[in-house]
Amino acid sequence: MVTDTENLNKEMTPTEKKAEERRAREKRVKELRERKAREKAAQEKQKQESAGKEKTPYELVRGARSKNRLTSLDFIKGLFRGFIELHGDRRFADDPAVIAGVAYLGDTPFTVIGTEKGRDTKSRIKHNFGTPNPEGYRKSLRLMKQAEKFKRPVICFVDTSGAFCGIGAEERGQGQAIAENIMELMTLKTPVLSILIGEGGSGGALALAVADEVWMFENAVYSVISPEGCANILWREPEKADEAAQNLKLTSKNISDLGVVDRVIPEKSRDPEKMLHDLSAQIIEWYKNTSEIPVDELTQRRYERFRKLGV
């Protein structure tokens, strides 16, 4: 461009030069406008396509990890009334990665437990990004046993990439804490409902997901290993997480087809108020039906529910 103008300058009168410069400027502006319009159209088209198209499993994983999703605390506060948080495992510490307490739904007091990721950076750090230490699992077990004692139903909200992989966590028996939770939940003599609201990562998620019914949000994921971890083990390439996510069959559709969850909660509605209202009605209905089942039959059904998963 610059060289062209220079060449032209040599041959032209000042008036011609000015006119030429103006034409060149107008041409550049027009080109710029056209390019912008093309880009915008392409963006719009892509947006429409991706809205119509199903998300890839790895897109779902990233969406499930997104800060924009409702966290366990949002559900606890949005669904229940009079939530009183209860702290500590009575053995060593209180783990902020697990939020637990009692609250009303309708006229019934529930024990509510959830892995909490936090929303902004500050609260995410406070809640250890939703990855519990053994104390988190021991706190849940303490309150589950308390629910059994007082014949309260239990609701768990699961949203975790997994149990925390730390030195102290290992030394204080991460595996033992999860093992005990799973075993005790199997025969807990009160109704238990678990809802996978975002990321369901491995044994650290299962420790709160052994229940009479397990529900899963449409855009949540549930997996034995993170796609990155799987790609790393299989190919030594965590970048191939996309492919691993595809292979692991971790979407709500896959998980539901395998019989691992009983209900998929649609996420079409963009209105969180309506979603919470509908969910609240579903939980009340679930409790109404489940509370009528004699407790021995309930634990027998729970056993059979998991017994049939496999070969």
Next chain:
Amino acid sequence: MAFGAIFRKPKNELEKGGRSPDKRIESDIEMTETCPVCGYANPIGDLGRNMHVCSCGHNFRISARQRIGYLTDSNSFSELFSEIESKDPIKFPGYAEKLEQAKRSSREPEAVVCGIATIDGAKCAMYVMDPYFMMGSMGAAVGEKITRVFEYALANALPVVGCTVSGGARMQEGIVSLMQMAKTSGAVKRHSDAGNFYLALLTDPTTGGVTASFAMQGDVIISEPGAIIGFAGARVVEQTVRKKLPPGFQKAELLIEHGFLDSIVPRSKQREIISSLLKMHTAS
């Protein structure tokens, strides 16, 4: 008990610190096995006589059949549920071939061998995991077989002796493998609630979903010396906390200090200790 199998050399060397297969061929494959702790080249014949324990005390990894041979009274082991084999529940690319390969190299149909046996005369149901079948990972077949052992033991009022060695849940079976943790735990709980005894013997390595389920649910939990026992892999922990791991991290000797094991029992004493415990827990 097939004694031919006892002295067979496993084809797939999976442990860290082991030599590469090529090197092993160079150093005369059938004659010696070098100890990763003290470096002594143990003649194979000596290892067989010493329950695959080096003179320095290191416990070599052994197959499920070898362990059954060392633990149980001769000809007392009667296998159960060997017909249960892995399917490919989520059609994971490459898994079917991997299974075939594992069957060939381990000469087992799955990563756990189950049955009933007597140990110094004490009768028990058993499951023994095999490190040479996909590192003892737990998929639906392993979960089903272990669940059936506990159900069988419950129905027959038998104690269970379980020997674990596992890299954890088998990721090629996706969520189905995770569900085995719940399934097996349910069976352990029912067996336990009926007053039956369960002894878990944890061997190197016992990790992941197996640690976080039936390995840690024994009434009595013992381990072999030096065994790595943990939930998360050491490398993952190191990457997460960005710190050097303390010495002895996840070793049995540290776990017993923290209160997660009842006893560390060398291989030569296991039969005696287990049979004594079985006798103490069986109504006379």
